Amino acid sequence: MNITSRDSLPASRKIPKVSNENLPFVHSYWRYAHQQAPAFFFTVKTTLLTLFLIYIGIPIFVKSNPWIMPRVVFANLLRWPPFINLSSPADFGLLNTRHFYLNVEDNVTVGTWHVLPKSLQDEIEHISWDEYEDQLRNGKKVFLYLHGNSGTRGSHHRVQLYKLLADLDFHVVTLDYRGYGDSTGVPTEEGVVKDAYFVYKWLKQRVGGSNIFLWGHSLGTGVTTKLAKILCDEGDEPAGVVLEAPFNNMQDAATYHPFAFPYRRLPWFEWIFLQSLGDQGIYFKSDESISSVTPHILILHAKDDLVVPFHLGKKLYHKAKATRTEKTKTVEFVPFEANLGYGHKLIYQAPEMADIIRQFIVKSESSD
C-alpha cells in the first residue's frame, strides 16, 4: 500500500487543498498591517522611551528622596483589601477573638488581636471581653505572631496561620506594628521592634507560667530575631522561635528582591539602594542577632519563594548553626519543595505543618 496516497488517509486527516479563496484575506491583512506600521512603531518607541526614563528615573528619585526606602521596605500603606474593619475579627473568620489597642509610647497605639485556643473556644459559650486577659493565665501556650511587610494582621495567609495555631490549642496574639492597619505612628526598624517588645512584655505579665513562642514571617523574621536577641540578652528568653521565609539581612533581602532585579548588576546599585537603606536606619541584621538567640529555632522556607529567595533563609540557617554553643539550643531547617507551590506565603498549607509545630514545641520544652 502506498502510504502517501491521500485517499488512504481517513477523511478527517486529509490535507486541505490550498485554495485561492483564502488569498484576498491574506492580502488585506498585510495591507492593513502596512498602513498601521508607522503608528505601531511610534507606540513601540514611546513605550521603550517611557520604560527607559522610568528605569533611570527610579535610582535618581531614590537617591534624592531617601525617605522613600522605608516606605518601600515596610509597605505599610499598601493595604489590600482596602475596606476592612480590623475592629471586627469575626469579619476575617476569627471567632472568639478580642480586638484591643495597646499604647506603646506617646502617639503610638497598636491594634492587637487575641485568638483563643480551640479547646477554650469549644468550652466557653460566651466570654466577655474583659475575661480574655484572664484566660491567658489558663496554662495554654502562647504564640506571638509578627507579620511581614504590606497588608495588615488581617491578611488572608496570616489569618489562616492563626487558625492553624489556635486549632493546635495555642493562644495567638498578633499586632499591627506602628503605621500598619489600625495602629498609629510611622514604622522604623527600631519602632517596630519596640512594638513587638511591648506586646511580648504585656503578655509576659499575664501568662503566669505559660511559655511564649515567637513566630515571624518574612520582614517579621527580622523583627522576631532582633526581639529574641534583646530578650535573650535580658535573660528573658522566649520558649522557642519560628522563622518562616526569613532573610539573613536587609542588604541581601533588598539585593535579591524582584524589584531590584533590573538594577542588581549595575555598579552603583549598592551606592544608590543599599546605602539609602542604611541611611534610613534599616539593616535587620538577623545574621548577627541570631547568635544571641538561645532557645530552639525552627526555620521554614519554600524553594519557590520569589520574594525572599530560599538561599537567604539557608544563609541565616548556616549562620545560626555556626554560632551555636553549649549555652544555645538547636536550630532546625525545614525546606519545602518548589513543586508544592507554597511560594512566599502559603507554607501554612503544608499538611505536615501541624506535626512540625507539635514536634518543635515538644523539643523546645524538653530539657536538652
Ligand SMILES: *[C@@H]1O[C@H](CO)[C@@H](O)[C@H](O)[C@H]1NC(C)=O
Ligand atoms: C467595625 O466593627 C466594630 C465591631 O464590630 C463596629 O462597632 C464598628 O461600627 C465597625 N465599623 C465600621 C466602619 O463598620
Ligand SMILES: *[C@@H]1O[C@H](CO)[C@@H](O)[C@H](O)[C@H]1NC(C)=O
Ligand atoms: C505626639 O503628637 C503631637 C501632635 O501631633 C505632637 O505635638 C507631639 O510632639 C508628639 N509626641 C511625640 C513624643 O512624638
